[in-house]
Amino acid sequence: MNQPTQSAHTWQSIRAEVLRRIRSREWPPGSMIPNEADLAIELGCARATVNRALRDLAEAGVLDRRRRAGTRVAATPVRRAVLQIPVIRDEVAALGQPYGYRLLSREMAAPPPTVAATLSLPTGEAALHVRALHLSGAHPFVIEDRWITPAAAPGILDADLSQVSANEWLVRNAPFTAGTLSFGAVCADDQLAALLDCASGTPLLRLDRTTADGARIVTAAALTYHAGYRLRTTI
Amino acid sequence: MNQPTQSAHTWQSIRAEVLRRIRSREWPPGSMIPNEADLAIELGCARATVNRALRDLAEAGVLDRRRRAGTRVAATPVRRAVLQIPVIRDEVAALGQPYGYRLLSREMAAPPPTVAATLSLPTGEAALHVRALHLSGAHPFVIEDRWITPAAAPGILDADLSQVSANEWLVRNAPFTAGTLSFGAVCADDQLAALLDCASGTPLLRLDRTTADGARIVTAAALTYHAGYRLRTTI
DNA sequence: GAGAAAAATATGTATAGACATATATACCAT
DNA sequence: ATGGTATATATGTCTATACATATTTTTCTC
The missing domain is CATH 3.40.1410.10 (Chorismate lyase-like)
Structure with a gap:
């Protein structure tokens, strides 16, 4: 009864879907988004996969996450630019x-x-x-x-x-x-x-x-x- | 016979150990490091934990990773500086x-x-x-x-x-x-x-x-x- | 009501197991 | 030798489960 081990839902696709909802204002800046467990059920994947996607967006400055308090869309997204400092x-x-x-x-x-x-x-x-x-x-x-x-x-x-x-x-x-x-x-x-x-x-x-x-x-x-x-x- | 679920080996501690070996020249720049499975056994944790640590170091530019080819210490670490672009x-x-x-x-x-x-x-x-x-x-x-x-x-x-x-x-x-x-x-x-x-x-x-x-x-x-x-x- | 203690809850992380994918290497036919 | 094909292998990822940890919320005590 298990899902196939490798589903069509990669963490990148989950991240894309979350980004889509943010950009479409379905989840406006400053608002809370559902918790990982609920999202996992809704999107049909494991919580770990949702976690990976949301963690990535948090690193990018798109989301703010805090334990127990949940995840919200960053009100004023602090953009992070990565400078490559080569030799x-x-x-x-x-x-x-x-x-x-x-x-x-x-x-x-x-x-x-x-x-x-x-x-x-x-x-x-x-x-x-x-x-x-x-x-x-x-x-x-x-x-x-x-x-x-x-x-x-x-x-x-x-x-x-x-x-x-x-x-x-x-x-x-x-x-x-x-x-x-x-x-x-x-x-x-x-x-x-x-x-x-x-x-x-x-x-x-x-x-x-x-x-x-x-x-x-x-x-x-x-x-x-x-x-x-x-x-x-x-x- | 399982390890306790939350062991003393966090992915951060694994990353620290890998960094230590790189900095001590135990793994010099350009050299290959053991594969994830072997490292997991040696360090006494799951492969996923090693993967998390090595992935983080690769993102930071310290390691170069390629499928099948393995993981090596970056010869000339391209440093990444993150610029915060606030309002x-x-x-x-x-x-x-x-x-x-x-x-x-x-x-x-x-x-x-x-x-x-x-x-x-x-x-x-x-x-x-x-x-x-x-x-x-x-x-x-x-x-x-x-x-x-x-x-x-x-x-x-x-x-x-x-x-x-x-x-x-x-x-x-x-x-x-x-x-x-x-x-x-x-x-x-x-x-x-x-x-x-x-x-x-x-x-x-x-x-x-x-x-x-x-x-x-x-x-x-x-x-x-x-x-x-x-x-x-x-x- | 104020403050302390307990419960609840969302994220954070570890694990074993399985499959996916890229690609280096070995092997084979020409 | 050369080029194509098969195989092996290291990383990449998903799942289910369990426990950890930081906070918020609730409850209890005074």
């Missing part, structure tokens, strides 16, 4: 351009106070400072200006950063558990303009990134992209 | 500031060619053009410059956009299924500078957003943020 080499390759890399400078130095604070370094303590230019074909793509806590990235001081960018070396060799990302706009100063082959004063997108392994900040990097660069994603 | 009112409120809104202009007009192309509008056909300023306390926060296809947003022509921003009206009243987002940097021209209370030439972060319901583009908006604004997220 720069891969990002350039995805554009169909040959990737190039040039190490500009590499030195141990005491970072400026703001960077020292970000890295939680005692004042005056030195860190590894690396600047590099990534190229897309013959054109400058992005400038990487990075500070690294050597103690948090064992081996970095022996790495040949003229061959492999710090970006890639760290991704491959320094495990990390968390990080922050922030975007802003800056004006090209003379140095940036020369490196990125644009006019001084050109507005540029800048991405600041920190990477941590547990509580310890491994690296802080500023990526300044070439003029006209846009970061794209879909919702 | 502007909520974003300002989250900063602890009172939210303000001022409609700058509202008119039906034929959009410039680039916008017409984005909206898939026939040349010369009019669309609703709305410009508004969102305030954080007394300070300008972001300028919204938006074109709307009225046919795709029934009711928008009757909405009182001097009270509710087009942003909010659309979120609440126009169902949408997909969209694109792109970030770039622009320089403040005289008009932007005046509205955003900054010097002409200041670099500003600009977000371009399109929203679609199925194949039909509902709206295209450009959000130009105040000087110094940073978009933040965590990895």
Whole structure:
């Protein structure tokens, strides 16, 4: 008397049906929807399948779920956009351009106070400072200006950063558990303009990134992209 | 002889153990890991539990999984950062500031060619053009410059956009299924500078957003943020 | 009525078992 | 060798069942 084990009701189809009801205003924003057990009966599938579908929609921000309180349609759906943060080499390759890399400078130095604070370094303590230019074909793509806590990235001081960018070396060799990302706009100063082959004063997108392994900040990097660069994603 | 139904092995604990092995280089980047069935036996839980843990790690970009081929540790983990795109009112409120809104202009007009192309509008056909300023306390926060296809947003022509921003009206009243987002940097021209209370030439972060319901583009908006604004997220 | 304790309930999750599906690999015919 | 076909296998998913957990609601006590 059991249903066939694999029914026509996949969790994706359940999710599609729920989405349809939300979009048709059958279940308007802010309203409660039936509980999992009832939905399972109505739609003719197991509760686990409904759970999978609703959990997915909750992750996407379409539903709000709370134990005992039930599930409601999000009143103002907070849309989540997923940014893919690839290794720069891969990002350039995805554009169909040959990737190039040039190490500009590499030195141990005491970072400026703001960077020292970000890295939680005692004042005056030195860190590894690396600047590099990534190229897309013959054109400058992005400038990487990075500070690294050597103690948090064992081996970095022996790495040949003229061959492999710090970006890639760290991704491959320094495990990390968390990080922050922030975007802003800056004006090209003379140095940036020369490196990125644009006019001084050109507005540029800048991405600041920190990477941590547990509580310890491994690296802080500023990526300044070439003029006209846009970061794209879909919702 | 069954294990107790709720064992100490939750899918989160399985995920933590897998992550530990990856980070300790027991399973180095690029290497295969045991299949689900074997892992389930080794870790003393059901395969479904292992599946849940590994699926989660695959979604996070830590693992690559393919049917029949098995599961391997991602060689260069593509990090995914999740951007929360809240309604502007909520974003300002989250900063602890009172939210303000001022409609700058509202008119039906034929959009410039680039916008017409984005909206898939026939040349010369009019669309609703709305410009508004969102305030954080007394300070300008972001300028919204938006074109709307009225046919795709029934009711928008009757909405009182001097009270509710087009942003909010659309979120609440126009169902949408997909969209694109792109970030770039622009320089403040005289008009932007005046509205955003900054010097002409200041670099500003600009977000371009399109929203679609199925194949039909509902709206295209450009959000130009105040000087110094940073978009933040965590990895 | 106020506050604490108990019951009810919706979601969250684990399990065993079965089948579905993609695809790597082995095998076979040419 | 080459190309097509069969087979094996790892992941993907559904089901039924049971228990866990967070809250809300109700009931009891003072």
